[in-house]
Structures are given as structure tokens and as C-alpha cells.
Amino acid sequence: MSDSYINKPNRPLQLYAIIFLIFLYVPVLFLPLFSFNDSIYVRFPMEGLTLQWYRELMGREAVWAALMNSFKVGITASIVATALGIFGAKAITRYRFHGKAPIVTFIMLPLVVPLIIFGVALLVLMTSIGIPLSLYTVTIGHLIICIPFAIAVLLPRFEGFDASIEEASADLGENAWWTFWRVTLPMIFPGVVASLLLCFTVSFDEFILAFFLNGTEATLPMYIWGQLRFPQEFPSVLALSSMIIAASFIIVFFGQWINRDASISSIEGGK
Amino acid sequence: MRVGWFQRQLHKSEAFRGYTLLSPALIFLAAAILIPFAILVVMSFWTTAGFDFNREFTPHNYQQIMERPIYGALLWRSLWISTIATVFTVVLCYPMAYYVAFHVHRNKMMWIVLMTLPFWTSYLLRVFAWKVVLGYEGVINSGLMWAGWIEAPLEFLLYSPTAVIITLAHAWAAFAILPLYVSLEKIDKSLLEAATDLGDGPVRRFFRITFPLSMPGVISASILIFIPTTGDYITPALLGGPDGMMIGNLIQAQFGAVNNWPMGAALSIVLMLTIAAISVAFILVTFFVRKRIT
Numbered sequence: 360m361s362d363s364y365i366n367k368p369n370r371p372l373q374l375y376a377i378i379f380l381i382f383l384y385v386p387v388l389f390l391p392l393f394s395f396n397d398s399i400y401v402r403f404p405m406e407g408l409t410l411q412w413y414r415e416l417m418g419r420e421a422v423w424a425a426l427m428n429s430f431k432v433g434i435t436a437s438i439v440a441t442a443l444g445i446f447g448a449k450a451i452t453r454y455r456f457h458g459k460a461p462i463v464t465f466i467m468l469p470l471v472v473p474l475i476i477f478g479v480a481l482l483v484l485m486t487s488i489g490i491p492l493s494l495y496t497v498t499i500g501h502l503i504i505c506i507p508f509a510i511a512v513l514l515p516r517f518e519g520f521d522a523s524i525e526e527a528s529a530d531l532g533e534n535a536w537w538t539f540w541r542v543t544l545p546m547i548f549p550g551v552v553a554s555l556l557l558c559f560t561v562s563f564d565e566f567i568l569a570f571f572l573n574g575t576e577a578t579l580p581m582y583i584w585g586q587l588r589f590p591q592e593f594p595s596v597l598a599l600s601s602m603i604i605a606a607s608f609i610i611v612f613f614g615q616w617i618n619r620d621a622s623i624s625s626i627e628g629g630k
Numbered sequence: 631m632r633v634g635w636f637q638r639q640l641h642k643s644e645a646f647r648g649y650t651l652l653s654p655a656l657i658f659l660a661a662a663i664l665i666p667f668a669i670l671v672v673m674s675f676w677t678t679a680g681f682d683f684n685r686e687f688t689p690h691n692y693q694q695i696m697e698r699p700i701y702g703a704l705l706w707r708s709l710w711i712s713t714i715a716t717v718f719t720v721v722l723c724y725p726m727a728y729y730v731a732f733h734v735h736r737n738k739m740m741w742i743v744l745m746t747l748p749f750w751t752s753y754l755l756r757v758f759a760w761k762v763v764l765g766y767e768g769v770i771n772s773g774l775m776w777a778g779w780i781e782a783p784l785e786f787l788l789y790s791p792t793a794v795i796i797t798l799a800h801a802w803a804a805f806a807i808l809p810l811y812v813s814l815e816k817i818d819k820s821l822l823e824a825a826t827d828l829g830d831g832p833v834r835r836f837f838r839i840t841f842p843l844s845m846p847g848v849i850s851a852s853i854l855i856f857i858p859t860t861g862d863y864i865t866p867a868l869l870g871g872p873d874g875m876m877i878g879n880l881i882q883a884q885f886g887a888v889n890n891w892p893m894g895a896a897l898s899i900v901l902m903l904t905i906a907a908i909s910v911a912f913i914l915v916t917f918f919v920r921k922r923i924t
Binding site: 449 | 644645646647655658660662728729733739743745748750752753755756758759763765767768769772773853854857861864894898901905
């Protein structure tokens with residue numbers, strides 16, 4: 360294939376790809392760059408390097424509280440979504456049943472519908488049945504977007520392994536529960552880890568649903584949103600944002616990497 | 631007794647096993663999506679009375695939306711901004727997806743991870759980053775002034791529809807790249823060789839073979855970007871200024887400062903119906919156009 364004249368190197372296109380990647384990353388990288396700037400203004404020329412914004416951030420109670428809240432919501436949402444996602448992905452790949460296509464479309468809907476609509480709709484539901492807004496309601500909101508992600512990550516894992524291995528285990532006398540523990544789970548394990556990591560990141564970084572559904576306890580993105588009103592807080596917001604972005608990059612990269620063989624097969628599955 | 635029936639069904643019917651396994655996720659999503667939507671629809675026919683709702687059923691909110699030009703104007707602007715952002719994103723992402731599909735032979739996965747990684751980081755923070763870049767004293771303005779190329783900051787950069795469009799295109803690039811890449815990757819390379827053998831040059835070959843075959847990717851990329859961006863409100867709130875306000879900001883205001891929840895509900899319903907109608911129309915039009923061409 361590589362010797363075909365259609366695939367001969369195309370320099371302009373290669374240059375375009377590199378510029379594209381630069382544009383994709385550079386705006387985000389300005390946040391960490393200016394978080395070390397020794398000035399409360401974000402502008403060139405930079406005025407010297409400092410770690411004071413990070414140091415100041417570490418001393419704030421509210422930041423730690425928001426971080427803990429985000430952890431609580433993120434961990435709960437990722438575990439529940441992944442558990443439901445395992446069952447869902449298994450059902451979709453292993454069994455034939457009526458209405459599968461519309462059901463899958465319905466499950467994936469939250470990835471596309473504007474989140475403001477879900478936020479508003481859930482807010483109306485919670486208030487009309489009298490559930491006070493809290494981290495629990497935020498978690499429920501995050502589950503709506505985490506479940507489709509979990510299923511999307513796990514589907515190629517189930518497609519990638521032969522169902523006859525599970526059948527063999529059943530034939531050899533394992534019950535459904537032990538088959539799951541000893542055969543299915545080890546086979547899909549990278550997918551499970553990827554799903555946990557990606558769902559955690561999605562929840563950890565999510566703002567719109569948290570904005571509508573949170574009570575008095577802020578998650579980290581909520582905290583940042585609140586600080587954006589104060590110009591003098593700009594540098595510490597930059598420092599906090601830089602740490603969140605760095606953590607997200609690392610978690611997601613690790614998640615994608617551990618699950619890379621399944622991701623490749625799902626993206627190139629149609630060939 | 632009932633447990634016995636359940637287990638018998640589980641054993642007997644494959645479909646039953648499928649539904650059972652899928653039910654936790656499905657029931658949760660149905661409860662968390664359909665029930666709130668139903669209540670939202672009902673509420674959109676209420677009105678406010680002081681701090682409480684007047685639960686009498688009236689189309690008042692929808693009449694207001696039809697009659698008062700501000701609602702239509704904002705909806706129109708949202709559709710307009712997200713249409714431009716969609717076209718912009720798909721056009722810019724197409725060559726990128728093309729490059730990875732046709733010209734990258736090793737480490738494809740690394741390229742795909744690289745292109746989608748920023749998408750996983752906080753949307754709020756990516757928008758915030760653009761505020762830092764485009765701001766009045768931001769990276770571009772202060773950089774250009776420092777270099778001595780401009781005297782005063784360029785004011786059109788921040789708080790304008792342009793800023794919103796740039797930010798939306800950047801933020802949703804991953805949603806365009808993946809479907810475009812998948813559809814390009816699927817194209818049978820021997821078709822391209824056949825076209826070349828039959829005398830097509832690279833340009834003709836692209837427009838007669840590659841581009842038509844990648845249309846499913848173009849369509850899904852367009853819809854995947856158009857729908858969420860129309861309802862976005864973080865980007866216009868942080869970067870839009872008064873001229874860049876979108877329908878999402880109006881909905882948020884009804885649930886916040888304006889405190890007219892029924893109106894907010896009605897606006898959400900109108901937004902959803904408009905998006906759905908446009909998406910369906912778009913799919914139908916492209917479907918018929920393709921049918922007539924082929």
C-alpha cells in the first residue's frame with residue numbers, strides 16, 4: 360500500500376497537519392505559561408517567573424473543599440457509569456433483541472444534545488419533586504453523560520473478544536457470576552480501566568450540569584467560574600486551570616493508551 | 631413463583647437476557663432524560679406569579695416567543711453562529727483527517743490520540759484559554775503591541791461573534807475529526823487507483839471519488855457540531871459580549887437572574903425542536919442530493 364502513487368508523501372498537507380496540531384494545543388498552553396508570570400496581568404512581555412500563585416492556591420480552604428467535592432462526584436459517577444456500561448455493552452454486543460438500534464441511539468443522545476437542556480430539565484425535575492440540590496444531584500447529572508462514554512469505550516472491548524471463550528467457561532461448569540469474574544472481566548479489563556479514567560475526567564471537568572444542579576457545595580469548575588469575576592484572582596485561576604489541564608491530559612492519555620488496541624479496532628473497524 | 635418465571639425467561643430467551651442486562655443503564659437514562667423532559671414540556675405552559683408558578687395551562691410563553699423579536703433574533707443568531715462555526719470546523723478538520731487517513735502509516739493511534747486529547751480537558755478551561763489569548767490585553771494584542779506591529783489593542787478580537795466562532799471551532803474539532811477520519815479511512819484505495827488509471831488527475835479524483843465517498847463523515851461531523859454548539863452558553867458568556875449572546879445565555883438567564891422558569895422551559899423546547907427540525911432537514915436534503923448525483 361505504501362508504495363502506491365496515491366500515498367506518496369504530500370508536503371503541504373503534512374505542514375498543514377503540524378500547524379493544525381500547534382493551533383490545537385497552543386491556546387491551552389498559554390494558561391500554564393502565564394500561571395508562572397510574576398504579574399496579575401496576562402500580557403506580554405512577561406515579568407519574570409514565580410511560583411507564588413501556586414503557593415497561594417495551596418493555602419486556600421475553598422480550593423481543597425472544591426477538589427474533594429469534585430473527587431466525590433467524579434469517583435462515584437465513574438464507578439456507577441462503568442458498572443452500568445459493562446452490562447450495557449455486553450447486552451449490545453452479545454444478544455440480539457428488537458429495537459437495539461433506537462435504544463443505542465437513545466443512550467448516545469446525551470453526547471450530542473446541548474447540556475444546558477439536560478441541566479435545565481433535571482433542575483426542573485429535582486425542584487418539582489422536592490429533592491434539594493446537592494452533590495448527589497450533580498452526580499446524577501454527570502451519570503447522564505458518563506454512561507454513554509462508558510458504553511462507547513467498552514463496546515469495542517466486547518466486540519474484540521470471542522464469545523466462545525465465555526461459552527467454554529460455562530460449559531466447563533462455571534456459573535454466570537464466576538464466568539464474569541474469571542473470564543469476561545480479565546478480558547475487558549483495559550476497557551474498564553479506560554472507562555473509569557475517562558468518565559472520571561469527564562465528570563471532573565464538567566461545568567454546565569454542575570452549574571444548574573449544584574447546591575451550596577461547589578465542584579472545582581464551579582469554583583473557577585466563581586473566581587472569573589474577580590480580575591485580581593486571574594493568576595490563581597490560571598494556576599488552578601493549569602493543574603487541572605495537566606491532570607486531565609495525563610489521566611486521559613493513560614486511559615487511551617491502556618485501551619489502545621480496542622480503540623484502533625473500533626476506529627478502523629469498517630475496513 | 632415470580633423468581634422462577636424470571637429465571638426461566640433468562641434461560642430461554644436471548645432477547646430477554648439482553649434487555650435485562652441493558653435495563654439498569656436504560657432505566658436510569660430514561661428516568662433522567664424522559665421524565666425531566668415531560669415536566670419541562672408541562673412547565674413551558676405555565677406562567678410565573680410572583681415567586682410561585684401559575685399552573686394554569688396557557689400558551690402564553692410560546693406566544694411571547696413568537697411576538698417579541700428579541701427571542702427570534704437570538705435564536706436566529708445562535709443558528710447563524712453555530713452554522714458558521716460548523717462549516718469552519720469541518721472545512722479545517724477535513725484536510726487533517728485526510729492526512730491521517732491517507733498519509734500516516736505508522737503510529738496512527740498516536741495521531742488520533744493527539745488530535746482528540748484536548749477535547750477531554752475541561753470545556754470551561756479551553757474557553758477560558760481563548761479569553762486569555764483574545765483578550766483586550768491578551769496574548770495576541772499584547773504580543774503584537776510588544777512587537778510594535780499595532781499601536782492600540784484590536785478590539786474586535788474579544789466580545790464578538792468572531793471570538794465565539796473561533797472558540798467553538800477549536801473546542802469541537804475532535805467531534806469533526808473522528809467521523810471524517812472514519813469515513814475517509816473506509817474508502818477502498820483501489821477505487822482511487824482506478825480513477826487515476828482512467829485518467830483523472832488528483833483534483834478531479836478527489837472531487838469525483840474521495841469527497842463523495844466521505845460524505846457520511848461530513849454529514850455526521852456537521853450534525854455533531856451544529857447541535858451542541860447551538861445551545862452552548864459558556865463560550866458566548868465568556869467571549870461573546872453583547873453582540874455574541876446566544877439562546878443558551880437567554881435560557882440560563884430565565885433560570886437565574888430573570889427567574890422566569892416557565893419561559894426558560896419554553897425556550898428550551900423551542901431550541902430543541904428547531905435543532906431537531908434543522909438536523910432532519912439537513913439529513914434529508916443531503917440524502918436526496920446524493921441520490922440524484924449517483
